[in-house]
Amino acid sequence: MNDTGLLQYLKVHAERLSPLLVLTHDYPDPDALASAYALLHIAERKFGISGRIAYGGEIGRSENREMIRLLKIPAHKLRPSDYRNYPNVALVDTQPGFENNSFFPSRRAAIVIDQHTGVERPNAEFVQVDTEAGATSALLARELLASGVEIPTPLATALVYGILSDTLEFYRTTNRETVEQYLRLLRYADMHVLARIQNPARPRRFFGDLAAGIEKSNIYGRLIVSHLGAVEFPDNVSQMADFLLTCEGIQWAFCTGRYRENLHMSLRTSLPDAQAGEVLRSIANRPREAGGRGQIAGGRIRLGDRSDEVRWDEMEATLTDRLLKRLEVSQRQRVTPLVDSSDGQSRQNTQSNSSDGSSTQHSTEGV
Numbered sequence: 231m232n233d234t235g236l237l238q239y240l241k242v243h244a245e246r247l248s249p250l251l252v253l254t255h256d257y258p259d260p261d262a263l264a265s266a267y268a269l270l271h272i273a274e275r276k277f278g279i280s281g282r283i284a285y286g287g288e289i290g291r292s293e294n295r296e297m298i299r300l301l302k303i304p305a306h307k308l309r310p311s312d313y314r315n316y317p318n319v320a321l322v323d324t325q326p327g328f329e330n331n332s333f334f335p336s337r338r339a340a341i342v343i344d345q346h347t348g349v350e351r352p353n354a355e356f357v358q359v360d361t362e363a364g365a366t367s368a369l370l371a372r373e374l375l376a377s378g379v380e381i382p383t384p385l386a387t388a389l390v391y392g393i394l395s396d397t398l399e400f401y402r403t404t405n406r407e408t409v410e411q412y413l414r415l416l417r418y419a420d421m422h423v424l425a426r427i428q429n430p431a432r433p434r435r436f437f438g439d440l441a442a443g444i445e446k447s448n449i450y451g452r453l454i455v456s457h458l459g460a461v462e463f464p465d466n467v468s469q470m471a472d473f474l475l476t477c478e479g480i481q482w483a484f485c486t487g488r489y490r491e492n493l494h495m496s497l498r499t500s501l502p503d504a505q506a507g508e509v510l511r512s513i514a515n516r517p518r519e520a521g522g523r524g525q526i527a528g529g530r531i532r533l534g535d536r537s538d539e540v541r542w543d544e545m546e547a548t549l550t551d552r553l554l555k556r557l558e559v560s561q562r563q564r565v566t567p568l569v570d571s572s573d574g575q576s577r578q579n580t581q582s583n584s585s586d587g588s589s590t591q592h593s594t595e596g597v
């Protein structure tokens with residue numbers, strides 16, 4: 231990675247690049263939002279390039295809404311006219327060929343800054359892809375610190391949160407440089423505001439969806455699977471997968487959720503050397519429709535009309551079957567529900583079940 235690559239590129243092409251559309255994936259997470267915020271700040275303050283941050287989908291997670299609100303991130307829903315009004319597009323935390331954004335695959339981007347493994351080199355003038363970075367925010371933090379522009383507290387707080395959330399508080403990265411950028415930014419960040427973002431008020435529906443998701447979870451050896459059905463927002467799916475992965479004895483978590491015409495998928499693993507992206511692409515049977523890195527992967531399959539319930543059910547079952555095969559979960563492995571609430575006298579039974587350790591003991595073999 232070239233230290234001054236991005237800054238040099240912006241400097242040389244400043245006039246031509248303005249106005250610049252900074253595009254994230256459709257359901258931006260903290261890393262994507264912080265990266266976009268930082269790129270726009272550098273472009274505006276250092277090089278006089280005006281711009282706009284846009285995303286194609288929806289922001290569902292309460293943490294992400296709170297982040298935008300408290301840090302005043304000027305992120306907007308993409309308008310059809312944006313591509314006309316902004317001939318130059320920068321993609322952050324995603325790439326032109328990826329299915330998780332609303333960029334035209336055929337169009338050439340001006341800038342791509344990302345941490346994900348792509349199938350091919352992104353079609354863009356300037357490309358900075360570093361799969362070792364742990365978070366795209368770490369790449370932008372480095373550029374920001376090198377640029378010498380003033381670093382406002384909300385921006386530093388956003389980048390700190392982007393790094394923390396994408397790396398799961400550094401659980402998912404061992405990259406020393408990422409830790410270093412993080413520590414350098416900390417002095418500018420407001421940790422109290424960050425704590426408020428990380429503990430937002432959540433709508434009541436969130437708890438209902440959480441309960442339903444847990445109830446639908448099945449354990450196969452070291453794999454846990456939950457098909458959530460219709461979800462309020464696609465990012466419920468990744469949130470649930472992250473959460474289920476923390477179950478004792480579990481090494482893989484797979485969740486799906488139905489949103490509009492797509493079945494959204496998230497795969498997570500705690501195994502450091504696993505290739506979750508590759509596993510998800512192989513079970514989805516569509517190399518382009520799933521992206522990801524070693525321990526986290528996401529994607530979506532377009533199924534169209536939701537009234538054809540059988541097709542959706544079948545797709546979910548097929549994905550589970552393929553995943554069981556791919557991860558070589560033993561055929562002898564018994565399926566156990568994560569929680570046993572079928573009998574209605576829940577509490578006592580659940581407790582006696584968990585004290586005999588039935589589900590966690592089974593999970594020590596297979597996968």
Ligand SMILES: [Mn+2]
Nearest residue numbers: 261323366396
């Ligand atoms: Mn990211």
